[in-house]
Amino acid sequence: MARMYDTIVIGAGWSGVVAARDLSKAGHSVLVLEARDRLGGRARTYTDGMHVPVDLGCSFIHGYKEGNPARDIAKEFGVTANVCQPTEGQVWKSNSMPEPLATKLRENLGAARASAQSLAQSANPPPASETPLSDVLFSAQSPLFADIPDKDLAVSFARILEVPLGVILEKTSLRWDGWENNYAGSDAAPEGGFQNLIGKIVDAAKKDGTEVKLGEAVKRIEKSENGVKVETDKGSGYVAKTVICTIPLGVLKTNAKTLFEPSLPARRLETIQGTHVGILEKLVLAYPYAWWPDASKVGAFTLLPSERRQGEPQNAKSVFRQNTFILASFAAPTLPRQHPTVLFYISETPALALEKFSPEEVAKAGHEFLVERFGVSSAPERTGSVLTNWRTDPLALGATTTPSIIGEGRGPIDFAELGKPLWGGSLCFAGEHTEPNHRGSVAGAVISGTREAERVQKYLRKLSEA
């Protein structure tokens, strides 16, 4: 007869490993089933051809000094998290932008966003669900355009917001802009990358008896008389009193209808389909030495379009020329270990346009674009490069959930709905998409894992007392 676990945790990303660790520490029997052949999920640390490990998914503990629970976890496992030091930023269009104009653009965008958030909170009646953030940011009276006659320039600069949002401004809901009470302020990067830290949490869970099976995708989750039955693509069946499902929302959108028996309630299925999963990709280019301008002091370049979009871009380099990018440079002293590597943050519009090209074409185009943009006569060959594909990765199908998008009935309560237990408490849900205030972050995943581990413990206590 199959072993009856207290809990099966589906997924070994942040939320799953935190839940498994908490439960095994409290003496419960835990099985973790992970479809990938590695731990971490959207925490993925890459080393091939890199000078130091580079995180392709999460890379910062946001709000490190402001109470992010990942800080305590890093401390507990002896992993140093380096707080980012302020470094210079530069804005480039065809050439480097004079600093007074760059400062004006930054100040105007800050003022425009603050004014949009104030309107979202104070307008009576509140903005309609269909009103996008872009309507106020780009309105004729917007502070975005104060003393900037070139409106296109200000709009293209405002597109940097689409990197953290994960969605274009035209789809982001004005009504809910700024509703989250999340961790913000200082950022810190764990030494060795996020996967290193996850590995240590899993080792601790294993010491307490947790079993981990990699490369085993869950295909069916079925309510049974004594708990829950779980079947995987290996043909294996497992049983437990409870299940914590951390399958990302992008994936649930494709399989939630058939994964569960009995089926999820209609409202849950509607919320899964209606909640948005955003797009954010990274392109990392490593070099033998730092050849770009002011490499020893500039931590981030904002690269604005130098070419107008007209129809479909014919090649990958046009995508770089026609869009706004944030380029992080690891050669600057933001973190203690400087290395000659740059990282493009690629937001929704360019990410979709670049999907038509192979990763090598994109890396080559990104390199040639930088050589052209920075106007250098020669640049070394790349020593390594990597392009992410979170949107098409079948075990992520997107970067993370975004803030609420426009649409009738959509709002922050959706994230709470996605985290509610079912089947009397034996089927629980964790993951960044289930944490209203911290969705889309490591903090959200950690908090949700802790929350569901506590919920399961109460449930198991009740069972044992019955």
Ligand SMILES: Cc1cc2nc3c(=O)[nH]c(=O)nc-3n(C[C@H](O)[C@H](O)[C@H](O)COP(=O)(O)OP(=O)(O)OC[C@H]3O[C@@H](n4cnc5c(N)ncnc54)[C@H](O)[C@@H]3O)c2cc1C
């Ligand atoms: C490009 C990018 C940059 C980011 N940067 C930051 C940042 O700097 N700071 C920050 O706080 N957050 C950041 N995030 C967000 C952060 O990475 C996520 O919120 C967090 O890692 C999500 O953890 P999770 O446990 O919810 O999901 P995941 O990590 O996705 O874990 C879910 C796991 O379930 C597995 N799975 C899926 N289907 C099945 C199945 N059928 N059976 C078994 N297993 C399955 C998946 O393989 C995965 O391992 C970033 C994300 C991206 C994509």
